[in-house]
Amino acid sequence: MSAQYEGRELALGQPRRRALLALLLIRLGRVVPTELLIDELWGNDPPQQPVATLQSHISQLRRVLDRAAAGRGEPSVLRYRAPGYVLQLAPEQVDVHCFEHLVSAGRTLLDQRDPLAARDRLTEALRLWHGAPYTEFSAHPPLIDETARLEQVRLTAVEFCAEAGLSLGAADDVAAALGTEVRRHPIRERLVGHLMTAGSASHNLPCR
Known part of the structure; x- marks a missing residue:
C-alpha cells in the first residue's frame, strides 16, 4: 500500500x-x-x-x-x-473511491444506451487499477475481505467495458482484452459469454 x-x-x-x-x-x-x-x-x-x-x-x-x-x-x-x-x-483523493465512482457512472451510461461514453468511463476506471489493493495485509481479515470485494468490482467493470465494446462493434479489441481474464476466471459466466460473443463476431467479419 x-x-x-x-x-x-x-x-x-x-x-x-x-x-x-x-x-x-x-x-x-x-x-x-x-x-x-x-x-x-x-x-x-x-x-x-x-x-x-x-x-x-x-x-x-x-x-x-x-x-x-x-x-x-x-x-x-x-x-x-x-x-x-x-x-x-475527500473521496476524490482516494483512488479506490474514484475507481468505484467511474465504474458506477459507466454502468449507468450503459443502461442509458450510451456505450461510447460508458466505455470511456470504464476504461478510465480500469486505468486506476494497479494491482489488487491491500494484498500485503493477509493477517487482517477486514482488508482481505475488501481486497476480494474490489476484485469483484474490477471484474464487473471489465464485463461492462466488454459489453460496451461489443455494442460499438469492437469485437477484436474485446477478444484481446478478455483472453487473460477468462483464463484467470473460467467459471465467471458473463465474462466467458462476452469472449465467446467477441470471438464469434470476429470470425464473421467480412473480408476486406
Missing part, C-alpha cells in the same frame, strides 16, 4: 502502521472504535499497552499526513472522535 501527496510518495512506516491506515481508509469518513482497531491490528496477541501503542501509531501517521499538507492551515485529516478515530479525506 502506498500514499502520495501532489505526486510525492509518503513514508508510511512499518507494516502495522500501513495496516492501520488501510483499516481507517476502508471506513473513510466513519469513526472506527479504538477497541475494534486494536482487535483488527493485533488479534489474539495484543501488545502490553494496546491503547498507548495504537496512539503511538496514530501519532506517527498523523505527523506524516499533516506534514504533507503543511502550509494549508487545515485541520488534521486523522482525528480522534469518541469512541475512536476517523480519516477525513
Whole structure:
C-alpha cells in the first residue's frame, strides 16, 4: 500500500502502521472504535499497552499526513472522535473511491444506451487499477475481505467495458482484452459469454 501527496510518495512506516491506515481508509469518513482497531491490528496477541501503542501509531501517521499538507492551515485529516478515530479525506483523493465512482457512472451510461461514453468511463476506471489493493495485509481479515470485494468490482467493470465494446462493434479489441481474464476466471459466466460473443463476431467479419 502506498500514499502520495501532489505526486510525492509518503513514508508510511512499518507494516502495522500501513495496516492501520488501510483499516481507517476502508471506513473513510466513519469513526472506527479504538477497541475494534486494536482487535483488527493485533488479534489474539495484543501488545502490553494496546491503547498507548495504537496512539503511538496514530501519532506517527498523523505527523506524516499533516506534514504533507503543511502550509494549508487545515485541520488534521486523522482525528480522534469518541469512541475512536476517523480519516477525513475527500473521496476524490482516494483512488479506490474514484475507481468505484467511474465504474458506477459507466454502468449507468450503459443502461442509458450510451456505450461510447460508458466505455470511456470504464476504461478510465480500469486505468486506476494497479494491482489488487491491500494484498500485503493477509493477517487482517477486514482488508482481505475488501481486497476480494474490489476484485469483484474490477471484474464487473471489465464485463461492462466488454459489453460496451461489443455494442460499438469492437469485437477484436474485446477478444484481446478478455483472453487473460477468462483464463484467470473460467467459471465467471458473463465474462466467458462476452469472449465467446467477441470471438464469434470476429470470425464473421467480412473480408476486406
